[in-house]
Amino acid sequence: MTTVLIEDLEPGSADAGVPAHYGDPMREQRTLETSAGLVDRSHRDVIAVPGDERASWLHTLTTQHLSDLRAGQGTELLVLSPHGHVEQHALVAEDGTTAWLDTEPGAGEGLLKYLEMMRFFTRVEPRDATAEIAVFSLVGPEAPAVTARLLDLDLAEPRVYDVPGPKFAAGSVPPAPTALYDVRRFEGGLARRVPLGVDLLVPRGNLDAVLARLADVPRAGLWAYEAVRVAHRIPRLGWETDHRTIPAEAALVGPAVHLDKGCYRGQETVARVHHLGRPPRRLVLLHLDGVATDQPPAKGTAVTLDGREVGFVGTAVRHHELGMIALAVLKRNVPDDARLTVAESAAAIDAG
Structure with a gap:
């Protein structure tokens, strides 16, 4: 199998370090659209947030409703500037002892810096876990079935609440994450069901064993993954956002913003734009x-x-x-x- 890395084709790319394709990008796309393929996304940055107060702490700092986040749940969150511009976007997987936040390559440093700055006396210990955890993704309509067959996990479908209208009544948005992704532990790591398939968060020391269990799954490069993502209109931090993007402009309100939770940085802009309905x-x-x-x-x-x-x-x-x-x-x-x-x-x- 031919492996062509991103940096071989796009020198200086932020996506360097993972395969662009394995010899046939179009065939790999078809695999991800019609069955299931395994995509190496191990270049993503990962932040670990252990500590007894992690859920309530992240709830106060981000756009998502996280105060009751429990083991086995995942979601998405944003960190906004004081003026409501998107600064960070991360996916979350909670395993009962740690909230794992994975974000774009190169974005982890800024996210960790912000979290460390906001610790004060809270019982949390955020750290850079990129060298510990690698993200791989099973993508495609058959990804849940592959996960059940090869990893013995039956993951519930993702649930994303509809965005309420501009003049919604207070209390009408459930006090829970607006996107809820099933997270399960398997021998070797964590699996998180997401709209495009199943993300695997694997300790790098377990990678060989986990990949051996998935040896029969066709490999697909990041080019194929990106084509599927674009076709499904899923935005990406730093690609579909710039320094002045607000959540409503990048279709991030649904999965990552709870519109009826307590105060967080940038909330005034989010509320004003939503109620006016004119991003x-x-x-x-x-x-x-x-x-x-x-x-x-x-x-x-x-x-x-x-x-x-x-x-x-x-x-x-x-x-x-x-x-x-x-x-x-x-x-x-x-x-x-x-x-x-x-x-x-x-x-x-x-x-x-």
């Missing part, structure tokens, strides 16, 4: 014509309308069925039928 920008899926070039545009490429910049491209990929597509953040008033341009390509919004 300045929105996340969209673009179809690119691919006539002038077959190369996806780079992250940050401007999206223009009649020569005027109206947004930016986050992640652009070649999808095995949809062709060249991209997630982009556009000004809210750009109509769905606008004739857009991205570098050399014409672009159209997928309003579905």
Whole structure:
């Protein structure tokens, strides 16, 4: 099996250290869309938060309702600036003694710095656990069945609450995480059911044994994973966000923001924008014509309308069925039928 690393194809990429593909990116995409494949995402940063007061402490610091987080539960959270801009996004897995937070490569340092700054006299001991824990993902519609067969785990489907309307009544949002992901321990690590499949958080010393149990699962590279993520319109910190992104602009309110919990940094902006129902920008899926070039545009490429910049491209990929597509953040008033341009390509919004 040929293994091509990200850095061999994209020098300087933040995703360096994991395979881009194993020889056939399009076949790997089809595997992730139709059955199940195993993706190496071990470049993700991981923060461990042990301590008796970890749930209530994280509840006060983040956008998520975590005060009653229990063993076997996972979710998502954001850390916002005082003005409500997204600074951090992490997924959570609680095992009964530690809350494990995994985030984008390179983002862990900033997240840990913030957590350490906010410790005060709380009984928590956050630490960088990236060298301890590797993240792998079973992705695809058959991922839960593969997990049951090979790891002897039956994981419940993810539950994500609908976002309430702008004028919702106080107390109408349940006092629980807005996204709830089943987390189970298996021999070798933790498994967390998520919308795209099952994440595995594995101590690096157990990797060989766990990968041996999954030896029959087809491998898929990060290119395939990213294509599936884009097609499912799932945003990524640092790709579909910039220094002024607020949660509503990047479709992060549903899975990562509880709109009816106690005070946290940036809450005023979140509440104001939600109740007005008018975020300045929105996340969209673009179809690119691919006539002038077959190369996806780079992250940050401007999206223009009649020569005027109206947004930016986050992640652009070649999808095995949809062709060249991209997630982009556009000004809210750009109509769905606008004739857009991205570098050399014409672009159209997928309003579905």
